[in-house]
Amino acid sequence: MAGRSAVGFLLAAALLGFLQTASSFQVKDPEGKLCLSANFSMRFTVEFDTNSTKKQNATFLLPPDAHVLKVSTCGNQKSPEEILVVGFGKGHSLNMTFEKKDESLYVISALGFKFNLSDSSFFTNSSGGELTTTTKVTDIQADLNTKYLCHSNKSITAEKVSVLLSNIAIEAYVTNNTLSKKETICSEDKSSTVKVGQYSVNGSSGMCLLASMGLQLNLTYPAKNKTVLSKVLNIPPNAVSSGTCGNITVTLNVISGSTNISLNFAQNSSTEKYFLHGILVRADLPSEAAERSINVSNNNLSALKATIGKSYKCVAEEIIQVSDNASLNIYNVQVQAFKISGYKFGAVEECQLDENNMLIPIVVGAALAGLVLIVLIAYLIGRKRSHAGYQTI
Ligand SMILES: *[C@@H]1O[C@H](CO)[C@@H](O)[C@H](O)[C@H]1NC(C)=O
Ligand SMILES: *[C@@H]1O[C@H](CO)[C@@H](O)[C@H](O)[C@H]1NC(C)=O
Ligand SMILES: *[C@@H]1O[C@H](CO)[C@@H](O)[C@H](O)[C@H]1NC(C)=O
Ligand SMILES: *[C@@H]1O[C@H](CO)[C@@H](O)[C@H](O)[C@H]1NC(C)=O
Ligand SMILES: *[C@@H]1O[C@H](CO)[C@@H](O)[C@H](O)[C@H]1NC(C)=O
Ligand SMILES: *[C@@H]1O[C@H](CO)[C@@H](O)[C@H](O)[C@H]1NC(C)=O
Ligand SMILES: *[C@@H]1O[C@H](CO)[C@@H](O)[C@H](O)[C@H]1NC(C)=O
Ligand SMILES: *[C@@H]1O[C@H](CO)[C@@H](O)[C@H](O)[C@H]1NC(C)=O
Ligand SMILES: *[C@@H]1O[C@H](CO)[C@@H](O)[C@H](O)[C@H]1NC(C)=O
Ligand SMILES: *[C@@H]1O[C@H](CO)[C@@H](O)[C@H](O)[C@H]1NC(C)=O
Ligand SMILES: *[C@@H]1O[C@H](CO)[C@@H](O)[C@H](O)[C@H]1NC(C)=O
Ligand SMILES: *[C@@H]1O[C@H](CO)[C@@H](O)[C@H](O)[C@H]1NC(C)=O
Numbered sequence: 001m002a003g004r005s006a007v008g009f010l011l012a013a014a015l016l017g018f019l020q021t022a023s024s025f026q027v028k029d030p031e032g033k034l035c036l037s038a039n040f041s042m043r044f045t046v047e048f049d050t051n052s053t054k055k056q057n058a059t060f061l062l063p064p065d066a067h068v069l070k071v072s073t074c075g076n077q078k079s080p081e082e083i084l085v086v087g088f089g090k091g092h093s094l095n096m097t098f099e100k101k102d103e104s105l106y107v108i109s110a111l112g113f114k115f116n117l118s119d120s121s122f123f124t125n126s127s128g129g130e131l132t133t134t135t136k137v138t139d140i141q142a143d144l145n146t147k148y149l150c151h152s153n154k155s156i157t158a159e160k161v162s163v164l165l166s167n168i169a170i171e172a173y174v175t176n177n178t179l180s181k182k183e184t185i186c187s188e189d190k191s192s193t194v195k196v197g198q199y200s201v202n203g204s205s206g207m208c209l210l211a212s213m214g215l216q217l218n219l220t221y222p223a224k225n226k227t228v229l230s231k232v233l234n235i236p237p238n239a240v241s242s243g244t245c246g247n248i249t250v251t252l253n254v255i256s257g258s259t260n261i262s263l264n265f266a267q268n269s270s271t272e273k274y275f276l277h278g279i280l281v282r283a284d285l286p287s288e289a290a291e292r293s294i295n296v297s298n299n300n301l302s303a304l305k306a307t308i309g310k311s312y313k314c315v316a317e318e319i320i321q322v323s324d325n326a327s328l329n330i331y332n333v334q335v336q337a338f339k340i341s342g343y344k345f346g347a348v349e350e351c352q353l354d355e356n357n358m359l360i361p362i363v364v365g366a367a368l369a370g371l372v373l374i375v376l377i378a379y380l381i382g383r384k385r386s387h388a389g390y391q392t393i
Contacts (some may be wrong), residue, residue, distance in 0.1 A: 006361075022167040026071045027084055034175045035074035036082050036098065037362035039169040045161055047160040048117050050125045058123050063088050075100075075173065081109070082172050091116035100144065104170045107141040110134055113161045133158045140170070142184035147171045182230065190216075190317065194331045199239035201252055202246025207340045209252050210311075214331035215239075215261065219284060221325060222290045231286065235258060248339045250274075252274040258284040261328065264299070265337035267308060274337045275305035279322050296323035304335055306349040311336035314351035 016036035027036035054376050064087035075082045075098075082098040086148040086353050097110040112134035117126045120196050135158035142148035157163075168186070171179050187345035194214035201209035212352040215235035239256035278299040283342040284294055303320050313334045320328045 009253045022169070023064070023086075025066075025068045025084055025086060026370075027074060027082065029074040033074075034174050034179075036084055036172050037170070037174060037179055038084055038096065038172075039167065040165050041167050042094075043164040043166075045162045045164075046113075046123070046131065048115075048123050048131065048359050048374055049127045049129075052125075055123065056123075057064045060122050062086075069093065071178075072098065085337065086146060089122065090119040092119070092122075100173065101141070104144055105141050106144055109165075110136050111138055111158065113158065113163075115161075126281075131160060133161050135159075135186050140168070140186075142170070143182075144173060145175060145180045146182040146184045147180055147182050148186070150189055152186065152188035154186070154188065156293060185232070189329075190329075194234050194329070194334050195237045197235065197239060197241075197254075199241045199252055199254065201241075201243030201245060205245075207243035209249045209265065209337045210343070210345060211252065211335040211339055213333035213335065215254065215260065216329040216331065217261070217281060218319075218323060218327045219283060219285070219294055221285050221294060223248075224290050225290045226290075229286075229288070233283065235259070236259065247318065249277075258282075258293075259283060265304075267338055273305055273307050274308055275301070276303040276320070277301050279328055280322065281322050281326050281328065294326060296326050298322045300379070304330075304333065306336070310349050311341045311345040312351065313348045314354055315329060316353035318351070318353070334389050364369075 012046075014344045020037040022041045024039045025037070026034055029035050029096065040125065041367060043087070044062070045057055045059045046054055047057050066086050069085040069087045071083075073079070073083050080100060083095055084098075085093060085095045087093045091114075093114045095110075095112040097112075098106055098109050099109040100108050113132065115122070115131040117123050117131055118124065118128040135156060138156055140148060140150075140154075148170045151166065151284045154165045154168070156165065171208070187218045194216050196212055196214045199209070199211040199213075200207055214237075217233040218232065218237070219232065220228055220230040235256050237253060239254050241252060242256050243250070243252040248266065252263045252265075254263075256308075260280075260282040261279040262278075263276055266277040267273055267274040279299060280297040282340065283293060285291060298321070301320065304312045304314075311334055314330075315332055318330045318333065320330065321329055334345060340346070
């Protein structure tokens, strides 16, 4: 029994390890200085021809024998792009081309694949040959001198090849032979790692605040050696909340460990609107910071605004600047302050960002409807004409 569960555990661990471990690749310049470090796992789906007339898809992971090929290059003045070329198995390879953009970003500007379709270990019953393809479309980009990090799955397709990238940690244009401590987090991770918490505040005459939102603090601070560092804190959904109900302000305090976020809502009785007008943030900083803690506030805001009696809703991320070195990122928010009937949200007022996102499908839909109409009219006219044609015969 114990033996079987141990085997099961090992199998599960091996399987998980196989799926999750990222391969690690480094490119160095002729002097031996690191210019590019890339870690990722990759799953390929490749469509190929078989000896019968049917096409088939092969799906496999980037195998452990994957290694950097010598043709990889660091950028230089003549050709500033950096190219990682990885070989694996029996004559397969992939390449990633990095370029600088706008002096402040680096991007993967091309992704190429070459497969030896004669390799029956990946391509069973293949009719052989070679498949090469490249795509110039990737959304992988990061600030210079930062690591690009993305745990979420990212799918990229180039004709007959599609890949699923995950556990990505990449830095190109590495300076001074050392990887940066700063990070650029991909948007997929930002929205998925912040968990939504439920908050409410009750007063003597009932509930005055109800909120459902994911909260994240983004702090930048000087280290003891004066370099500027940043830290992103996700507020867990089980954070302790409290607050007060006033006639002109409603306050929500969210406390998680040594971190304290206070949100102040105000109302404007002449316009019948309420809004977030103040934020106070207090948080301890890591030991390498020059200061022990950060304590900032902003009482000049006009965010999350909605009509009294209704709720404000936004799926898109909202970044609210508290000070030069602190911002509060709010995800997937629905909030209502002051008048709340029946302990639940009133009618929804959607944020502008979401409305803009809604606009795209509406415009596309309208354009399609227009197209259908034009085709229909053209068809009817065409039919009338050809009828006329037959009659003259
Ligand atoms: C192979 O996979 C792609 C993408 O998933 C799909 O579009 C295609 O139809 C598949 N081809 C075959 C032969 O199954
Ligand atoms: C392609 O795979 C076949 C079969 O495994 C092998 O004989 C051949 O050498 C490979 N081609 C290259 C270029 O590696
Ligand atoms: C990358 O790979 C593709 C496909 O094999 C190839 O066409 C392209 O020339 C390669 N690019 C570089 C820069 O090596
Ligand atoms: C390969 O072809 C053989 C013979 O046609 C067939 O029996 C077998 O199922 C095929 N294998 C795959 C993976 O399609
Ligand atoms: C498919 O056909 C090619 C060329 O005709 C041949 O080399 C290969 O061995 C065949 N593969 C299978 C699985 O029959
Ligand atoms: C990522 O893809 C793998 C393999 O398809 C899958 O098992 C896993 O659930 C995916 N993860 C997420 C977060 O979608
Ligand atoms: C990639 O992995 C190696 C080995 O685990 C590590 O030393 C390196 O810092 C990683 N690179 C990035 C960009 O995170
Ligand atoms: C580069 O690295 C060296 C040794 O690690 C260090 O002494 C130097 O201060 C670094 N220079 C910069 C600009 O970070
Ligand atoms: C406020 O009252 C409602 C209804 O009784 C209750 O569901 C909610 O948990 C209360 N909130 C707090 C913070 O006590
Ligand atoms: C945190 O703030 C810095 C500086 O404003 C910014 O570059 C970075 O993208 C922010 N990160 C997140 C996760 O919001
Ligand atoms: C708040 O409003 C209520 C009802 O309008 C009123 O009775 C109360 O005195 C007000 N409290 C304050 C502090 O203004
Ligand atoms: C400054 O200190 C931070 C935190 O200890 C460290 O990550 C960073 O590399 C240091 N920078 C320099 C230039 O020494």
